[in-house]
Amino acid sequence: MSKLLTEHIIGDSHCDTLWWMDRAGYDFKQLNASAHIDLPRLRSGKVGLLFFAVCTAPYSRPGSHLQKSMDYIRYYHQTLEQNREDLLAVESVAHLKQAPHEKKIACLLALEGAEPLEGCPDNLELFFKLGVRALSLTWNKRNMFADGVSEAITGSKLTRAGRQLLEKMSSLGVILDLAHLSPSCFDDALALWPLPPLVSHANSQALCDHPRNLSDEQVKKVAEKGGVIGLTFNAPFISGETVASLDQLVDHFVHLARVVGVPHLAIGSDFDGIRYPVEEIPDASCYGKLIAALYDRGFTSTEIDLIAGENLRRLIGACLNE
Numbered sequence: 081m082s083k084l085l086t087e088h089i090i091g092d093s094h095c096d097t098l099w100w101m102d103r104a105g106y107d108f109k110q111l112n113a114s115a116h117i118d119l120p121r122l123r124s125g126k127v128g129l130l131f132f133a134v135c136t137a138p139y140s141r142p143g144s145h146l147q148k149s150m151d152y153i154r155y156y157h158q159t160l161e162q163n164r165e166d167l168l169a170v171e172s173v174a175h176l177k178q179a180p181h182e183k184k185i186a187c188l189l190a191l192e193g194a195e196p197l198e199g200c201p202d203n204l205e206l207f208f209k210l211g212v213r214a215l216s217l218t219w220n221k222r223n224m225f226a227d228g229v230s231e232a233i234t235g236s237k238l239t240r241a242g243r244q245l246l247e248k249m250s251s252l253g254v255i256l257d258l259a260h261l262s263p264s265c266f267d268d269a270l271a272l273w274p275l276p277p278l279v280s281h282a283n284s285q286a287l288c289d290h291p292r293n294l295s296d297e298q299v300k301k302v303a304e305k306g307g308v309i310g311l312t313f314n315a316p317f318i319s320g321e322t323v324a325s326l327d328q329l330v331d332h333f334v335h336l337a338r339v340v341g342v343p344h345l346a347i348g349s350d351f352d353g354i355r356y357p358v359e360e361i362p363d364a365s366c367y368g369k370l371i372a373a374l375y376d377r378g379f380t381s382t383e384i385d386l387i388a389g390e391n392l393r394r395l396i397g398a399c400l401n402e
């Protein structure tokens with residue numbers, strides 16, 4: 081017997097909503113015309129778990145990443161404080177279990193690109209104290225730790241600082257996010273990483289040949305280590321165009337389920353970080369349309385539970401300390 085669509089609680093491994101909090105006029109408590117995410121739409125979209133990314137690389141010059149990240153992290157904590165009835169910060173496995181009991185949205189703070197560390201792996205200890213529990217080494221460019229996809233041509237490995245950072249992350253219990261890494265750094269990081277990895281927002285390169293997407297070979301390597309891939313709603317990563325349909329997004333779920341199985345798939349919308357979301361899912365109130373489309377394409381209720389959030393919760397449970 082199928083569950084009602086509304087019974088699936090959504091987990092999403094990537095959004096850039098902190099960027100909006102840096103803009104005048106945005107109010108998380110209210111419905112916002114421009115942004116994809118706010119509290120009313122998270123509630124109507126049945127979201128129970130959301131990663132908030134701190135992404136400074138596209139907007140900041142060297143030397144200013146740290147300050148920008150402090151701004152974003154301040155907004156994050158202010159938002160949690162002002163919405164204590166609705167949001168709970170996940171800083172341990174216990175918080176992950178606590179949030180659904182209290183009917184709150186579990187929030188996880190992530191660094192998208194390690195630029196705010198300004199080259200020093202030990203700085204992660206301080207970001208950890210501020211609540212950071214997931215980190216991707218780079219955005220698209222090269223930094224002190226690794227190369228992003230736009231440096232793929234160099235075929236490089238992680239730097240010495242990059243290796244030290246991975247050690248620091250695994251000892252603290254910080255999730256490694258492989259999104260944005262160049263293919264050679266992806267392999268290097270994966271080989272060094274002792275825990276299940278996350279790819280927070282990417283799709284299948286077999287269906288859409290974009291450098292930010294993953295080849296079947298990469299997807300298999302993630303799955304071999306018990307990892308999870310959050311599929312993104314960004315049209316250029318789905319169809320290669322600025323327009324993509326829900327059906328085309330579901331094609332990526334179907335393909336990747338065939339390649340590695342449902343236990344490795346999740347949702348990583350990239351809401352508020354993308355200009356061209358899937359036509360039928362223009363904002364966070366519409367995740368239910370994806371759930372319905374997955375049913376239509378033959379996924380079972382149990383499989384949809386895994387995709388909707390259980391795989392992500394399992395990964396968090398395996399990586400964070402108690």
Ligand SMILES: [Zn+2]
Nearest residue numbers: 192260281353
């Ligand atoms: Zn991104």
